[in-house]
Amino acid sequence: MAERETWIILGATSSIARAFARLAAADGADLLLAGRDEADLERACGDLRARYGAKAEVFLFDAREPGDSRALAEAAAARPGTLNVAVFLGSMPEQTAIDVDPDLAAGVIADNFSGVVSALHRLAPLLEERGDGVVVGVGSVAGDRGRLKHYVYGASKAGFHAYLSGLRNRLARKGAHALTVKPGFVDTAMTWGEKAKPLMISPEAAAADIMRAAKRRQDVLYTPWFWRWIMGVVQLIPERVFKRLSF
Amino acid sequence: MTVWRDAALTGWGRALRASTRAARPERANQLIEALDAAGPSLCLYGAGRSYGDAALNSGGATVITSRLDRVLAFDEETGEIEVEPGAAIGGLLRDFGPRGWAPPVAPGTGFVTVAGAIANDVHGKNHHADGSFGQHVTQITLRTGGGETLTLQPEDEAFRATVGGVGLTGAILSARLRMRPIAGDKAFVRERRMPSLDAFIEAFTESDRRYSVGWVDAAATGATLGRGILEEGESTGEPSRERARRARAIPFDAPPFLLSASVVRAFNAAYYARIPKDGRTRVRPLSAFLFPLDALADWNRLYGKRGFHQFQCVVPPDATESLRAILAEAAGSGLASPLAVLKRLGPGSAGMLSFPMEGWTLTVDFPAAQASADLIGRLGATALDAGGRVYLAKDALLPPSAVPRMHPELDAFRAVCDRLDPEGRMTSDMARRLRIRRAADG
Numbered sequence: 001m002a003e004r005e006t007w008i009i010l011g012a013t014s015s016i017a018r019a020f021a022r023l024a025a026a027d028g029a030d031l032l033l034a035g036r037d038e039a040d041l042e043r044a045c046g047d048l049r050a051r052y053g054a055k056a057e058v059f060l061f062d063a064r065e066p067g068d069s070r071a072l073a074e075a076a077a078a079r080p081g082t083l084n085v086a087v088f089l090g091s092m093p094e095q096t097a098i099d100v101d102p103d104l105a106a107g108v109i110a111d112n113f114s115g116v117v118s119a120l121h122r123l124a125p126l127l128e129e130r131g132d133g134v135v136v137g138v139g140s141v142a143g144d145r146g147r148l149k150h151y152v153y154g155a156s157k158a159g160f161h162a163y164l165s166g167l168r169n170r171l172a173r174k175g176a177h178a179l180t181v182k183p184g185f186v187d188t189a190m191t192w193g194e195k196a197k198p199l200m201i202s203p204e205a206a207a208a209d210i211m212r213a214a215k216r217r218q219d220v221l222y223t224p225w226f227w228r229w230i231m232g233v234v235q236l237i238p239e240r241v242f243k244r245l246s247f
Numbered sequence: 248m249t250v251w252r253d254a255a256l257t258g259w260g261r262a263l264r265a266s267t268r269a270a271r272p273e274r275a276n277q278l279i280e281a282l283d284a285a286g287p288s289l290c291l292y293g294a295g296r297s298y299g300d301a302a303l304n305s306g307g308a309t310v311i312t313s314r315l316d317r318v319l320a321f322d323e324e325t326g327e328i329e330v331e332p333g334a335a336i337g338g339l340l341r342d343f344g345p346r347g348w349a350p351p352v353a354p355g356t357g358f359v360t361v362a363g364a365i366a367n368d369v370h371g372k373n374h375h376a377d378g379s380f381g382q383h384v385t386q387i388t389l390r391t392g393g394g395e396t397l398t399l400q401p402e403d404e405a406f407r408a409t410v411g412g413v414g415l416t417g418a419i420l421s422a423r424l425r426m427r428p429i430a431g432d433k434a435f436v437r438e439r440r441m442p443s444l445d446a447f448i449e450a451f452t453e454s455d456r457r458y459s460v461g462w463v464d465a466a467a468t469g470a471t472l473g474r475g476i477l478e479e480g481e482s483t484g485e486p487s488r489e490r491a492r493r494a495r496a497i498p499f500d501a502p503p504f505l506l507s508a509s510v511v512r513a514f515n516a517a518y519y520a521r522i523p524k525d526g527r528t529r530v531r532p533l534s535a536f537l538f539p540l541d542a543l544a545d546w547n548r549l550y551g552k553r554g555f556h557q558f559q560c561v562v563p564p565d566a567t568e569s570l571r572a573i574l575a576e577a578a579g580s581g582l583a584s585p586l587a588v589l590k591r592l593g594p595g596s597a598g599m600l601s602f603p604m605e606g607w608t609l610t611v612d613f614p615a616a617q618a619s620a621d622l623i624g625r626l627g628a629t630a631l632d633a634g635g636r637v638y639l640a641k642d643a644l645l646p647p648s649a650v651p652r653m654h655p656e657l658d659a660f661r662a663v664c665d666r667l668d669p670e671g672r673m674t675s676d677m678a679r680r681l682r683i684r685r686a687a688d689g
């Protein structure tokens with residue numbers, strides 16, 4: 001690498017984010033790990049320093065605090081070279097919990113959508129200015145169609161998908177790029193509490209897939225790949241049939 | 248809040264399974280939370296590479312530590328490293344090998360976690376030169392069954408109980424160990440045909456290489472009994488033409504005929520003949536040499552749905568006739584799979600219940616079936632009669648009476664467990680089956 005490169009990782013404590021940060025560090029990039037759990041983020045930074053000699057720092061960031069986005073953009077602006085941003089942030093309470101307490105919806109939308117958008121929207125001008133860099137936005141196959149089981153979560157991810165496609169259009173004009181990632185079932189803490197799922201992949205496999213797609217500047221990535229086909233079928237089901245399904 | 252899930256966990260041999268309430272924390276504070284909330288019956292689980300029931304806990308709670316895999320500190324000068332319990336041995340080699348440091352001891356698969364390596368005081372192809380894993384551990388942070396966090400040094404009794412203690416002293420929260428300097432992350436590998444057991448024994452005795460291991464044709468009988476291939480290695484910085492491989496998955500359980508006696512015999516003959524008569528020398532990635540099976544993910548499915556048992560024993564250096572008898576009985580049974588391994592062990596071990604002792608260790612796989620279980624029982628008895636041991640990391644079948652015979656320090660071990668865990672929370676299917684913690688009840 002001729003110039004310095006930084007990966008800013010939002011939601012850096014998630015298991016896919018951890019694996020992704022290791023791949024970036026192994027490539028020689030600097031890391032800014034953003035999230036809420038300072039002690040855990042410090043451990044993650046220590047790991048990247050020890051394993052890869054990476055320059056890794058913690059940035060305390062809460063998607064529900066508008067001030068944090070501003071501070072993050074300032075910290076990013078102070079870094080030389082290429083800026084990349086990967087968003088692994090998100091939360092997924094049970095739909096039934098939201099049904100009981102609708103106030104939970106606002107938090108889910110902040111974590112998965114509005115908070116992330118306000119951060120990315122402050123970072124986007126920096127990527128434009130520098131004329132390179134990649135935004136990786138991790139959405140979900142749940143955002144492809146609202147399902148009974150997870151539709152508040154799905155709606156927030158669908159909003160994020162639409163935002164990313166607009167951002168991609170904007171960044172492309174200035175030499176930067178945005179990648180939309182739609183993971184299927186990945187074996188993470190989020191899926192641990194649920195029933196065992198078929199076709200599960202490891203966080204490491206998902207992270208490797210995402211890094212490959214980011215380097216190739218792919219637009220939309222389903223990981224693992226066959227989810228593109230599964231969701232293609234799910235989207236073809238007519239609404240009058242779909243509304244009776246409960247998966 | 249800890250998320251518990253009803254899970255069916257299996258040992259690597261897939262012959263034994265357990266229905267358990269499992270948690271898989273990803274952060275240090277969540278680990279403590281899970282341990283404290285686990286209830287009266289608790290077992291730790293790493294990468295699940297023990298073959299039998301060492302990490303299983305039917306009807307109780309299991310805390311899986313494989314997701315806690317961060318390196319906490321590394322000293323470039325001394326090679327001392329501190330890691331979370333779930334750090335995989337193979338990952339340490341991948342990341343530190345290029346900088347000239349290797350995990351001090353590597354078992355035959357890189358998926359094994361540091362805590363799992365401590366809990367079974369594992370040995371590697373360099374045991375005769377470098378001893379067991381626990382001998383390189385300089386500090387263990389342990390959360391006892393009683394809920395205390397202790398920092399243990401090698402001279403502490405509790406340290407010697409935790410190393411090789413199959414998880415029964417408590418949960419390892421982190422560990423410090425000394426990595427070993429290597430010339431490079433490649434290996435000079437010399438392979439030679441060994442026409443008989445005697446040839447093997449002689450060659451092992453003379454070998455002066457850092458790494459040595461023997462593949463044995465466990466289907467060969469009579470004059471060719473114990474024939475095989477001796478692999479010796481030495482780390483090097485020379486380039487290798489072999490590329491590190493991505494693991495390929497085995498997507499289904501194999502049909503039973505794959506392990507029928509005639510298929511195994513044919514496979515073994517071809518495997519033996521593959522090495523030229525006067526041997527060969529190659530430069531290979533060190534990881535490919537140390538972890539030969541890791542290129543095939545989930546290879547345990549090759550044994551089909553019913554799973555398999557791995558038998559591993561060690562007998563003292565001069566008990567070569569017992570070794571021959573064990574091998575002859577295994578070979579004569581027609582049950583053995585192609586995976587048989589012979590190695591010379593040195594005296595090194597670091598725990599009260601450690602497996603390694605000076606002598607000959609033999610490892611053979613058998614498909615799970617009553618005939619195999621009976622045979623393994625006889626093989627184990629021969630090894631114990633010779634003053635040897637059977638390896639708990641592999642075992643699913645020993646009787647409780649074997650444990651005090653193999654491990655003279657058992658009483659001291661039990662006393663430490665009682666002190667650290669007065670309520671007896673730490674347990675496992677193995678602990679109950681073998682009555683490791685208590686002589687009488689379960």
Ligand SMILES: Cc1cc2nc3c(=O)[nH]c(=O)nc-3n(C[C@H](O)[C@H](O)[C@H](O)COP(=O)(O)OP(=O)(O)OC[C@H]3O[C@@H](n4cnc5c(N)ncnc54)[C@H](O)[C@@H]3O)c2cc1C
Pocket residue numbers: 259290291292293294295296297298301302312332353354355356358359360361362363364366367368369370371372412413414415417418419420540640641675
């Ligand atoms: C292909 C293959 C090759 C092998 N080759 C060798 C070899 O050459 N030499 C050798 O010695 N062994 C070998 N083994 C066995 C393996 O090294 C041991 O079984 C090892 O203990 C497995 O570690 P694990 O991380 O998978 O732990 P598990 O198998 O999940 O658990 C092993 C033990 O560690 C305990 N444990 C796990 N985590 C913790 C924790 N955080 N705190 C306290 N206790 C814990 C468990 O309770 C259990 O008793 C091999 C296994 C395989 C599958």
